[in-house]
Amino acid sequence: MAEIEGIYIIWLREMKRFVRYRSRILTSVVTPLLWLLIFGTGLGSAIRFGGIPGGYQAFIYPGIIGQTILFTSIFSGVSVIIDRQYGFLKEILVAPIARPSIVFGKAIGISTTAVIQGIILLLLSFVVGVQMTPLIFIASILLMIPISVGLAGVGLLIASFTDSMEGFNLIMSFVVLPIFLLSGALFPVTGLPNFLQVTVYLDPLTYGVDALRHIILGQGAIPLHISVIVILVFAVVMVFLSALMFSKKEQELM
Amino acid sequence: MDYIIETNNITKKYGDFIAVNSVNLKVPNNSVYGILGPNGAGKTTLISMLCTILRPTGGSATVNGYDVVKNAREVRASIGIVFQSRALDDILTGREHLDMHASLYGVPGEIRKKRIDEVLDLIDLGEKADEYTKTYSGGMKRRLEIGRGLVHHPRVLFLDEPTLGLDPQTREKIWEYITKLNQEEDITVLMTTHYMEEADQLCDEVAIINQGKIIKSDSPINLKRELKADTITVKVNKPESFVQKVKTLDYVHKVFEDDSTIKLMVERGENLVPPLVNFANKNGIVVESIELQHPNLEDVFISYTGTSITEGR
Structure with a gap:
């Protein structure tokens, strides 16, 4: 009971921070729209992209949803470093609550904020001319949950190894951008050169984007059930690993 | 407990x-x-x-x-x-x-x-x-x-x-x-x-x-108290003779003269104020003012560490 209460209060703080930093909500919607409207339209008119009604813009729409979840989840996870610099992490870590509960509360808090942003994008599907039905809507939300939990786990895991925001650019270049670019958010993952093909399939977000594309556009490169299993395993493993690291490294984190 | x-x-x-x-x-x-x-x-x-x-x-x-x-x-x-x-x-x-x-x-x-x-x-x-x-x-x-x-x-x-x-x-x-x-x-x-x-x-x-x-x-x-270093500051009408006489008292460890005031280093000074005034009166000296000062913790710190707390490493 005390643990559930603890998880809830950490989740609640994440919610309050999300709602109170209004500029964050705004950018989280504007950035993907810029991608869809400018990049999508621009590249869409330069290339022939058959097979999908709505063309290239529609094709990257699930990818951009994946991107939004990726950025929000990893950066919110990494923001634990800021909590640490402000000393607030200490206040949480000296509480008589299990370390995995702290990680879990944080992960579902981050996931909730990422899913809210995803929902906003789903509601804007008309912008790229994609048909949205209640079933697609709900199935997409159900998919976004494990994707965002897993990526939040990645962020928390990075935070447990990093002690200042100086490493922020490194995280951007070596973690976030590769995950985004390799995920097939912007191009089809079939028929790539060998080395690229392998790395694409090593990227967990590939399965997230492909599953979303399956549900939203009705076509994907990987069988849906495989993608779903990979995403679920990824989420469980990441949360487990970051909970383990927080328990192991609690002295260093305080 | x-x-x-x-x-x-x-x-x-x-x-x-x-x-x-x-x-x-x-x-x-x-x-x-x-x-x-x-x-x-x-x-x-x-x-x-x-x-x-x-x-x-x-x-x-x-x-x-x-x-x-x-x-x-x-x-x-x-x-x-x-x-x-x-x-x-x-x-x-x-x-x-x-x-x-x-x-x-x-x-x-x-x-x-x-x-x-x-x-x-x-x-x-x-x-x-x-x-x-x-x-x-x-x-x-x-x-x-x-x-x-x-x-x-x-x-x-x-x-x-x-x-x-x-x-x-x-x-x-x-x-x-x-x-x-x-x-x-x-x-x-x-x-x-x-x-x-x-x-x-x-x-x-x-x-x-x-x-x-x-x-x-x-x-x-x-x-x-353990420092045994209370300070009693007195003002009297005849400083020279007071200093001479007070030096003979065995509970007075040290005497400093500073212009018109005299500082006496003693232990447990709160018990010594009345005897000092009586002693002065007996010798025909009038005490104009008397003040007792206990050492502060800074003095304690210096006495145990040899440095003041702000200089300490």
């Missing part, structure tokens, strides 16, 4: 550097206990080990009867901590901080609201309680942190340099709160400080720490 905190040769080493060296501390229940020492003496390291934030490299310690390593979780549930550096979230209100803390420490929901109101009352946040902490002054932030440490009725409250960086007025306010909470709550306060006055005014007992070692611990009064 007579002692709420007991340490047994607790030690923290970082490589070759010994931050805390075999410290034995006994903190009486319901007291205000001060750890006094210069910056870098090992105060924060010592207190962090007692709070389960750092693991000792040697020795052991119990807080509220629980071992700080083996029963860390029970220790955490028994204590409240106010860190030296700020630990607040800008974008939460004071009340939200207390509420979050109460949840993390498992304060039952039905008494939570009442307890938070009680604490808010104690720390006097008033209407600011429902504003974001980024709008608070330094003193208010400190008060909120102290209040937060109290929400879950801890047995021990750790205060690490509670008035560091605060202006003198705010500092005195914080002192008032600490005294008040020690009276109103069933709680032991363990605080570190490098302000002499703070230790003198607040603490029932003080441990002087320097270079990782406890040099001496006792009540501030006893520590000062």
